[in-house]
Amino acid sequence: MWKGRFKENLDELVLDYTASIDIDKYFAEQDVKGSIAHAKMLTKQGILTAEEGEKIVAGLEKILKEIKEGSFPWRKDLEDVHLNVEMRLTELVGDVGKKLHTARSRNDQVALDFRMFVLDRIKIWQNGLINLINTLKSRASEHIEVIMPGYTHLQPAQPVSLAQYLLAYAFMFKRDFERIEDIKKRVAVSPLGAAALAGTTHFIDPDFVKQEIGFLDVFSNSMDAVSDRDFVLEALFCGSVIMVHLSRLCEEIIIFSNPCFGFILLPDEFATGSSIMPQKKNPDVAELMRGRSSKTIGNLVSLLTLIKSLPLAYNRDLQEDKPPFIDSDKIVSSSLVIMSRMMEKIEFDAKNMRKALNKGFLNATELADYLVTKGIPFRESHYITGKIVAYAEENGKGLEELTIDEFRRFSDKIDEDVYSVLDYKNAVKRRNIEGGTGFDSIKVQIKKIDAWIEDKKNGGSV
Secondary structure, eight states, X not given: OOXXXXXXXOOHHHHHHHOOHHHHGGGHHHHXXXXXXXXXXXXXXXXXXXXXXXXXXXXXXXHHHHHHHTOOOOOGGGOSHHHHXXXXXXXXXXXXXXXXXXXXXXXXXXXXXXXXXXXXXXXXHHHHHHHHHHHHHHHHHHTTTOEEEEEETTEEEEEEEHHHHHHHHHHHHHHHHHHHHHHHHHHSEEOTTOTTTTXXXXXXXXXXXHHHHTXXXXXXXXXXXXXXXXXXXXXXXXXXXHHHHHHHHHHHHHHHHSTTTOOEEOOGGGOBOOSSOTTOOBOHHHHHHHHHHHHHHHHHHXXXXXXXXXXXXXXXXXXXXXXXXXXXXXXXHHHHHHHHHHHHHOEEOHHXXXXXXXXXXXXXHHHHHHHHHTTOOHHHHHHHHHHHHHHHHHTTOOGGGSOHHHHHTTOTTOOTTHHHHHOHHHHHHTOOSTTSSSHHHHHHHHHHHHHHXXXXXXXXXX
């Protein structure tokens, strides 16, 4: 391509070192689709004749079919996807294929390709998130009245509905979806026309290309357009947060599947055994997903470090922006599918959850609130309840097992109605503040998720 300036060919080792074919193949389809839009624009603007435009578009469509079928003749000596496509196009349509690169540079071309690829992939993430949210919502619907311990500091805190626990993750992943929705408007910005860094002298129509590829905006500054990789950073950040959220869920799957808790039973399809201990059922899938979250965080840091000292405008360092995203994309997209399938098949042990409620005085807050209803200031009721808990612990009893006489050693305000308050199911059922763990509140949360999913499935996203 640059033999007019150079006398010698690249050293074979250098050619291998600088080649990007193996990575470029991931977004080859986007490269061809962007070129089709560019060719149509050049034809519309009269830079190509109608006949030339038709030939080039037909040739590119044939190339796109070859790429999809896996029959495209990749050549490593041509360095990257752009040159491979251009050379193949020239083979198919003749010298007119050489006109395709008019009014663009590989700098704005690769920026467009990568933006298209990132946009396509984060939409896949969103589909995975919706499926997982729907799965969590469905499992929550099945377990509204199943009571489990809620924890703070991983210590027993208060009783909650199992549905409330599952919906907490549903809303967490809903935020992940919305975070991606927000960045899409910054990813879907066409840089085509920025050329190498200064723009082009040809009379082009960037808006036409934007519309052809389904983007939302065009670049405002040519130097920024070819050097900007914020869209990848934001996508990597979103991917990292998704994996952090999945990792938190994995951690609890690992803990709750331990027989010491026994809250869940892992499906055989998502567990492994031991080579020496026949009784083992290891949560390897959850452990691997938890571990791979670190790779997505590392990929984000890798790209931040890559960009931090780059001068304007394009630098070849930016060739290294794609492996981190491709790696994170594989992790995020597969993890979302696997987690959804695993959550569909996990079994919950309501009996073991109920037994665990008897350890740790999870109804102590109910007693403190009960004393408040009897006219005792909360700080005082907190102190009284603390004394009662200490007494019950010393005597090996739960609060609900104490007699009225024992309660009245600490406060004469306590009557028989205390036992209804201390009942774990009642403790959960009464918390019907919006977003609370009360059964009515949970049904409202489920309706919210249902309505949100329906909106997204009916086109409520970019």
